[in-house]
Every structure is written in C-alpha cells, then in structure tokens.
Amino acid sequence: MLKIAVMIKQVPDSQDISIDPVTKTLNRSMARNVVNPPDVNATEAAIQLKDRYGGEITVITMGPPMADTALLQLMGMGADNGVLVTDRVFAGADTWPTGFTLASVADFLGGFDVIFCGEETTDSSTGHVGPGIAEFLDYEQATYVHKVEYENGFLIVVRDIEGAEETIKIGTPAVLTITLNANEPRNPTLKRKIDAYKKGIRLVTNKELQLDPACIGLKGSPTIVKDMKTVPDPIKNPSKPTIEELDKVVSVLIEKGVVK
C-alpha cells in the first residue's frame, strides 16, 4: 500500500485577473480562487497510481482557512484525506519557507512514499516548491512528469524535456512534479464530496509543527520583491494575413474535415 501525498495551492482564476493600468499591479479583487491547474493533474496522477497499486492519498495545502474548499474538491475526485496547514505565522512565505514548511508537514504526518506536486503555479510560476520539498526531506525527485508507473519500490516516470521525452527510474520515497494536461482529471462526484464533507479537513498549525519562527512565513523568506512591471503585449499590431495565407488555412481546414 502506497502512502501518497499531493501538495496543492489555491490560485486566483487567471480568467478573472486583470492588470490595473494605473498601479500596474495584478487586480485579483474580482477573481475566484481555483486549484492551481497542474495540481489537479497531480491529484489525478495520484488517484491513478492508487487505483493500480493501492494506497491512501492525502491532499495538503498551506494557505488561508478558506482553502478548505479546494481540498474538498480534490477529495471529491478521490483523495482520502485533506490537511490544511494554516497559521498566521506561515503567511507571506516565498518558495524557501513554503518548501520547508510543506516538507516539515510531510515529516509530521509520518512521511510518504510518493509526494505529488504541480509543475508550477499560475500565480507565481517559480516551480521551486516541489524540488524544495524533495531537498528538505532528502527524497528522490523527478520534475515535469506526465506518466507514472510503480514497480517494486521504484517509480518509472516519463518527463517532458522541451521537445523530447525522457523515461527514468527512481527510488522511493520521491517527489514528482506533474505537468499541466498530463492527464484528464476526473470530475468530483456528489457522493465523494459528501463523504469528504463528513470526514472533514485536518487543520495543522505551528502549535503542532513547532517550526522555528525564523524559518517560516515572511520572516523566513529571503526574497524581497522590489518592483513589478507589466511587459507590453509583443504582438500589439499583428500584420493582417494575406489572401494567400488565408487560402492556405482554409485548405488545411478542408483537408482535416473541419469545414466542408
């Protein structure tokens, strides 16, 4: 039986974000929170692994109390447990304390055979956190994974390496970061969501974790964001396509049977 964790983060829905033309900062006020899209793929990958080899899945997020809905959604897909790591002292964390805190939580929960992460988040997209967790825990790691098999304590994973694929075999325990669209995530179901609701979410604060305040939250964050600039849209005035180019597009569409 595999002990599996999935690390997930709530992000503002990118469809709802705009850039304030005056202050040049992201305007998230109208944005709904959604689960970071590749984290949903990571959850699906975890469920597929469990379906084939047996196991128990715990979804974990560090975030504000309202992030519990994200956990319920993923438990509705088929994860067994939800853990919400929430405490004021964790707020304002950059990627270093985020990785450190999540690694400590994994340790606190008795460690895992496989920890799934998304490849990166849509709101900060550093991709640091997964590898960070692996380093803090001294686990094996594979990034940009879209396929996972398990064999006698080893993971055989297929990685995306910009234009090619790489298949590697790594030991466990391991951290895998899963690419966006690696799979087609199943929908949560009513019955599973009801079960998740009944089971509830486990809250973990620093009372239980007892992490050094200097290593967590804003205090533990070595990065200082000094400035943020909006980069102008590179194709502001795209040249109009020529008739010949349009003809080509149409003939391809006809060839593929999209239009008649």
Next chain:
Amino acid sequence: MSDYDAIVVGAGNAGSAAAITMASKGLSVLLVDRSDPPGTKNLSGGVLWGNDLAKILPKWQSEAPLERFIQDKKIGFLTEKSSIIIDFKTKIFEENKVGHTVLRSKFDPWLAKKAREAGATVIPGITVESLVKKDGKIIGVEESGDVVTSNVVVLAEGINPRLAIEAGLRPPLQDWEVSVGVKEIIKLSPQKIEDRFNLSSTSGLASEYIMGNLGELNAGAFFYTNKDSISLGIVAPMERLRENGVTHTYDIIEQFKEHPSIAPLIDGGTVAEYGAHMIPEGGLEMVPQLFGDGYMIVGDSAGFGFSNGLVLQGMNYAFLSGILAGEAAVEAKSRNDFSSSSLSTYKRKLDNSYVLKDLRTFKDIRKVTNNKSMYTTYPKMLESILLEMLWERGQPKKKVREILGSCAADLNVGKLKTATDFYYMYRRM
C-alpha cells in the same frame, strides 16, 4: 431510511433560504449547487429588498456583503434624445434601509455559508443530473451514477428548471414566460460614484427606465450603484427579441450605455463583468404545480417574480418562497409525512403571502407591459408635451389639451386608443 430529510437543488436565494429554514429547525439538509463557491455565476440587476431575509437572518444588514442602501430611486422614460425622470428621494428609505444593492457573486456565497452554519451540508461544484422517482414519488437525486435520497427535494434551480422539466413536473419554458436580461458591471471609483450621484459613502441610487428608443422591443433598463461599480442592463421580453430578429443582446445594451443621459454617468468606467440571464415574466399563468409527493418548487423555478416595467423583483420572492417551503418541510417532518397532501401546506402558505397575492393582483400586468405603445408612443408623446411646454421657440403658446391633441395626431394615435390604454394601465398596474 433516506440519507437526508431534505435535498435542496440550487444555492441561489430561494435554495439557501429553504436550507437555512430547515437546518435551523434540526432537519438534516443537503444543499447542492453547480458553482464553487455556490452561486458565483448567478445574476441579478441587484436591488435586494430584505424584509423576508430578516425572518431567517435578523442581522443581515450588518453581516451580509451589501453594496449601498437605496436612498434615491428614479423611474423614467428615455427617448432617442431625451430623458424624463421622476427622482424619488426619501428619508423613509434612509431610516429603514431595507433596499440594498448587492453583487450576487459575493452575496450568494455568504448566504450559502449561513446555510452551512445553520447545519446544512453544503456541496458546491456539483451539477445534479436528475431526480430519482419511485412509485410516482420523488425520492432523491442522481449524479455520476450515484443516488442520494431524501424525504423531500426542494427544487431551487432558477429560471430554467431542467430537472423539474425532465421529471415532468412542469412543461418546458415558453418564450412568452420569460424576458432576457443583459447586464454589465462597470468599475468606477467610490469617489466618482458619490460625487456623480450625490451620495454618501453608504447610500445608493437605483434607476429604472422604459426604453422609448428601442422601438418595439418593449425593453426596460436598470442602473444601480454599488460601492465601487455600476450595475446596469437591459431587460426585454424573449418574444419581442425574437420577433424583431435581435440575436445579439449586446447591441441593445450598447444603445443604453450610449444614450446621451447615460453615457456621462459611466464615463471613465471599465467593464468588469458581463452576463445574460432570463427572468420570469409569465405571471400566474406560468406557475406550475408547486408541490407533489416528495418535492416542492421555489423561486424562479416556480415563476415567482414581479415586474411592471418600473420595478423588477425576484430575490425577495425567492427568499419568501424558500422560507415557506422550508417551514412546510419542517411541519411535514413533525408528521413524518412527505406526501403531496402533507406538503400542500406550502401552497397554502404561499396563498396567504404576498408571493401569490401579488401574482393574482397583477395577473393582467402583461397586457400593460406587452403593450407596444407603452414603449413606442407614450415616451415620445411625453417628450413632445414637455418640449411644447418648456421650450421657448418664439411661437404662440398652446393649452395642454391642444398640445395633447397635436401630439396624438403627430404620432398617429387615436384619442380613444390612448384613453383605453391609460384606463387599462390604471386598472392593471
């Protein structure tokens, strides 16, 4: 044994109100909504009258995410070049503060949270696929092949009640039963709103217009102030839109926004949200059988709402019908009888409330709101009268009677037609 006493489909105003009523009386309640957070895709113009909400949430005025209380209410007519407006500002609104603008994307999640606090199991992000029937009785709902059962299902699906229709509990929607509402939320700073509309930091304005510049579409428009945005939109009967070949409701909202008396009000604002939604307008004739073995229908799904061109209300009818259905379920539970005859108390409660009383009182209102002259002729007539009376053109002045006569002649309406129109308006409104 059923999984729940009650399953409520839809966490809009009606569904959440029903869930709160039942859960706070100890019933086990499952409230399911297709969006997550619940209700975030719902749409109203946005004036909420809270008398009914106060029955289940007495502290709503301090707890709910409200925008501005309505202090200034305007109603009027727009023609191509003019606006004729009655501006009703009263201390009475300020003292009572029951009318507030709201943004549903904030308000509905709050209301669903209240249902959760009352003890209901609230499950967002799930679309119920069908109702489950056994021996002619509704016994639960189905989703992804799983069945969840309950003693009673409260259908609060909103205006297009797919589940009720598919289960044969009501016929499919007809064009004449609905209007289409198109709405935009336009961001504008609180400072600009307060300066432009002469408001304080908490007071607000709600305006409704008869659109005399959109011909036979019989369209109305609304314009409401929120904290830092304007909600505005157009409402037109589906039949009129189809008859006039309007497929892009987008065009008609632009005509409202570009009107000379509206454009300056939204100058400098940016469109933040855009949506379209149907509104029940069929009155008493569209109300289906409201209850049966194991089910009750509430809110828009039941066709509850009121509109007369100058007032558009549905949220309060949704609250009250939800509350009354909730009470009926609580009573049914005490009898442990969820049969049609036991749930008929819901209908009796509605009969004694303003929900069905209003629908009965105004059962002929569509004859007024459907009257094309209301939109094409009379706004122009008013404009002509005011021009004659208020515009000095160096010409001999006329008596009102003469003005009326020449206007009617210009617009080619018979005096008799005008007289009968106004007589019926007087009788029916």
